[in-house]
Amino acid sequence: MQRIRRILTGLSEAEWTDADRKQIARELLEAAGLEVYPESVSSGKGLLLAMTRDGNKRLLAIGSAERMRCSGLAGAEYRELPADGTKQMLALAARSHELSCFVREALPWTAPRVCxxxxxxxxxxxxxxxxxxxIRAVRGSGCVPYLPQQSIREMTRTERSPANVMDDACWGVFQAGWREGFGSDADHLKTPQDIDNCLAVGFTMYTFDPGDHVRSEADNLSGSALAAALDSVPWKDLEISLNDYRRTYLDQPFALDGGQSLRFDEQTIARAAVKYGGAIAHAARMYRHLAQRSGQRPFEVEVSVDETLTPTTEAEHYLVAAELKRMGVGWVGLAPRFIGEFEKGIDYKGDLAAFEKSFAQHAAIARTLGPYKLSIHSGSDKFSVYPITARLADRRVHLKTAGTSYLEALRVVARCQPDLFRRILDFAFERFDEDKATYHISARKEVIPRPKDLSDAQLESVLEGNDGRQLLHVTFGSVLTRKQDDGTYLFRGELMDVLNTHEEDHYTVLASHLGRHVSPFASSLAQ
Incomplete structure (x- = not known):
């Protein structure tokens, strides 16, 4: 108990080594029978803090030389740790939102920051x-991870709240001992209330999704129809008149970084105003609301126009960014809808040469009007475009992934509890036609093998084909939330038990698969 005694009597964490943390974990195992994650062993507010494991439960251990400093924890178990004739106190408490907030205050590295x-x-x-x-996937890469990241739509479909998302990620940071900093993304926010809900629990980046205000039909308007639509643009909300808008952009050269330039004709600026005018005004309202509500807390913003029916042209990108800038909106990332197909859970579909040419111009616009990062949404498994974006964006890229991690969790289920995977796959077939409605995918249910036709060893093959990946990808909400008649979850409890029991397998497959996503960007950082 030598190291525990020294810590509880004032040894600064700055003096600790990895060997110290491992020794403390061993001492806690010997003295209290606790299985401790060594990387989590920390000191804050004069307390010893560590994440422990009891079966499939994770508990926060709080050590102090004084019992009163550990008191007041609801449901906590208290143990005395003898050390050199003295008695030191250890409290064990189940993870909660209140304790998560306490840990983030005691250990600032467990709280997200702006990046x-x-x-x-x-x-x-x-x-x-x-x-x-x-964390294993990004360690040593030079890429900053945004760890709490979920859209309001995903939270609804998984029956989670912003607090759940924040707490789960921050507990994971604590468990892994990740002290190098991370961001948090309140993703695809559509309303001021969405902002308020995420601001209340400490999110640091806010991704505005004004897609409901984009009029994609503008791409095909001309003549009197275009003129009428142009008159209906919310010019008052945009704080500019149509005449001033024309004078600003019509038939003038706009130089881009790298020597290129853009020039806009009447039809281009008219269609862009009709298509994105409402979206720009909405993004400005969201930004001003966030700035007012955040007070002195730092924040950063991403603007997303990727979930639209048609690609964002280079001219539209320039006009959207220039107008946002004129209205005083500040942002670190912008997500256009790029050319080609960015379907969920599979690689890019499209002409890579055409994508490279278009992306180069988008990157030049981002350097000229920012600089800001180009954000790649639906970025999971787009392995063919990562080297292109890493090379052309001058390190200013934000890659956004989500569903692919759920698929890797199912890979662990297929390996470790094949019967559960079979039931999930059968259920996914039942839910697919309804659940796919809000997703841009091309999966063909009829070509995916049924569970009854696969041996246990063949189950993972469903996760290797595009059709099977998308079937399982879009049904995540139904799988995670469907309940039985008695009110218990049909799959969720079993799935979580598998991942907790086989946590090392889970972390290993995630590190391997997400590492493939990160490595092209890590290479660009090293150049």
Whole structure:
């Protein structure tokens, strides 16, 4: 108990080594029978803090030389730790929102921060158990991870709240001992209330999704129809008149970084105003609401126009960014809808040469009007475009992933509890036609093998084909929330038990698969 005694009597964590943490974990195992995650062993507010495991439950251990400093924890178990003739107190408490807030205050490295223009990757987690694996994927890469990341739509479909998402990720950071900093992304926010709900629990980046205000039909308007639509643009909300808008952009050269330039004709600026005018005004309202509500707390913003019916042209990108800038909106990332197909859970579909040419111009616009990062949404498994984006964006990229981590969790289920995977797959077939409605995918249910036709060893093959991946990808909400007649979850409890029991397998597959996403960007950082 030598190291525990020294810590509880004032040894600064700055003096600790990895060997100290491992020794403390061994001492806690010997003295209290606690299985401790060594990387989590920390000191804050004069207390010893560590994450422990009891079966499939994780408990916060709080050590102090004074019992009163550990008192007041609801449901906590208290143990005395003899050390050199003295008695020191250890409290064990189940994880809770209140304790998560306490740990973030005691250990600031367990709380998210703003990350600015650093190359980054968003790692959405639909189970709440993936963060240690995500950290392994980015460790040593130079890419900043955004660990709490979930859209309001995903929260609704998984029956989670912003607090759940934040707490689960921060507990994972604590467990893994990740002290290098991370961001958090309140993703695809559509209303001021969405902002308020996420601001209340400490999110640091807010992704505005004004897609409901985009008029994609503008691409095909001309003549009197275009003129009428142009008159209906909310010019008052945009704080500019149509005449001033024309004078600003019509038939003038706009130089881009790298020597290129853009020039806009009447039809281009008219269609862009009709298509994106309402979206720009909505994004400005959201930004001003966030700025007012955040007070002195730092925040950063991403603007997303990727979930639209048609690609964002280079001219539209320029006009959207220039107008947002004119209205005083500040942002670190912008997500256009790029050319080609960014379907969920599979690689890019499209002409890579055409994508490279288009992306180069988008990157030039981001350097000219920012700089800001280009954000790649639906970024999971787009392995063919990562080298292109890493090379052309001058390290200013934010790659956003989510569903692929859920699929890797199912890979662990297929390996470790094949009967459960079979039941989930059967259920996914039942739910697919309804659940796919809000997703941009091309999966063909009829070509995916049924569970009864597969041996246990063949189950993972469903996760190797595009059709099977998308079938399982879009049905995540139904799988995680469907309940039985008695009110218990049909799959969720069993799935979580498998991932907790086989946590090392879970972290290993995540590190391997997400590492493939990160490595092209890590290479670009090293150049």
């Amino acid at each position: 600015g223009l650093d190359c980054s990757v968003g790692l959405g987690d639909r189970t709440g158990l993936a963060t240690p694996g995500h």
